[in-house]
Amino acid sequence: MRRLFLALLLLFLVALAFWAYPLLGPAVRHGALPAPEGLKEPLTILVYGSSPEYVGYHKRAKERFRGLADTILLVRLDPKANRVVVLSVPRDVWVNLPGYGWRKVNAASPLGGPALMKEAVARVVGVRPERYVVVSLEALRALVDAIGGVRVCVERPMRYRDTAAGLVIDLKPGCRVLSGEEAEGYVRFRKDALGDIGRIQRQQAFFHALKEKLLSPAGLLRLPRAVAAVEPYVETDLTREEKGALLGLAMKRPELVSLLLPGRFGGGGWEVDQKALKTLVERYFLGEGTGEEVSLKGLRVALVYGPGQEALARRAEERLAALGLKVLPHPKDLPPGRTEVLENGPGFAAEALGKALGVPYRVSGEAVLGADLTLRLGGDFPL
Incomplete structure (x- = not known):
């Protein structure tokens, strides 16, 4: 049993050395681990x-x-x-x-x-x-x-x-x-x-x-x-x-x-x-404005969807309109891979809409230009 343990330990150390070896050159040159x-x-x-x-x-x-x-x-x-x-x-x-x-x-x-x-x-x-x-x-x-x-x-x-x-x-x-x-x-x-x-x-x-x-x-x-x-x-x-x-x-x-x-x-x-x-x-960058109340009413939301999602987009538009949002349909050639709310801004509005819809949100410059928020409509959109 002891020999088996030592053999496994040796095999692990060899594998670890093989994994870390490419780091040796950069580590020596930069002195950073x-x-x-x-x-x-x-x-x-x-x-x-x-x-x-x-x-x-x-x-x-x-x-x-x-x-x-x-x-x-x-x-x-x-x-x-x-x-x-x-x-x-x-x-x-x-x-x-x-x-x-x-x-x-x-x-x-x-x-x-x-x-x-x-x-x-x-x-x-x-x-x-x-x-x-x-x-x-x-x-x-x-x-x-x-x-x-x-x-x-x-x-x-x-x-x-x-x-x-x-x-x-x-x-x-x-x-x-x-x-x-x-x-x-x-x-x-x-x-x-x-x-x-x-x-x-x-x-x-x-x-x-x-x-x-x-x-x-x-x-x-x-x-x-x-x-x-x-x-x-x-x-x-x-x-x-x-x-x-x-x-x-x-x-x-x-x-x-x-x-x-x-x-x-x-x-x-x-x-x-x-x-x-x-x-x-x-x-x-300055760590200010850590939270604030946000009203979704009157905000413009770009609704991104793809071919075959027209019926789903209509249902999503109804939910958005009920929240007081102005919907801007934004059809694409390829359906989004997942449902998410995007905002190129502080993120408070995206968080509020994400919670209201029960979907994830991200702060990202991928949001559609000219809209306050973007809702990407994936196949996992909650009905």
Whole structure:
């Protein structure tokens, strides 16, 4: 029996070493392992993607993380609320850059690197990032392939070809597991009516799917491999202690809140709604306004449904109208995968409607533009 126990123990240790081995390189280079206590105080980080630079036609330059900023995220890690807030900043927001005048926010990266990007986002949002993380184009592809793909629902055909950048997107509607190459196309596609805003909404949907995959048993098993795969494509000013604290926070499975910088199309870009932004900053970045009474009467709710759900949509519309809501029908080519209420705002109204209907709610920039709330009508909608 003792020999059997020792053999099993040895087998377990070998398996553990095999699992953790891909972390060895990053751990040695960065000196960071998960800190059990996690973060002690909130931390705000600017995360953005760096577009490729070229030295000639079709010839990629050596990566220096100074291309135009692509995806721009202001991330607030709040250990007290066990929450991660991700605010997406459209790259077409105009900002007055010191020494350069009025430019779109994504131009700050090639002009002044991470320091100017921090300044640009601080001027747009009113919150100054303490640290930055910039990733190259290959990071997402490497991450998704390392964890075995991510399942998402593609709502409409996505086709686009950029010969110079070597980008080919050809995704058909439906729900399936995307490879790294397909995931890159999904989050970069912006050739539709909403342009960059539609792309941001798909990115936020992808973030939620990615989080679910990473925190699943299969995702946790592949986590060391994923860290090792992404590490060469990242530049940051996070300290060794902060990296360990972030890993520790991740192990506590924090709530993910994804937001779109509130605003509207206009002025050759995205015009920020300063009043709505102030409310979001107070709620999620300053910790103010923790609760308030909300009246649903008169609010506009976009009712999202797909083919074959017309009868269900009519019944849902009746329930919404009975609550005093103004219903905006929003048919889609693909039925939603699940029923949920969305709000790109403080979340109090979404919570109230979710409780009234008996359905889950989320704070997310995936909500339909022009509506106060969005109700996605899945097959599990309670009648």
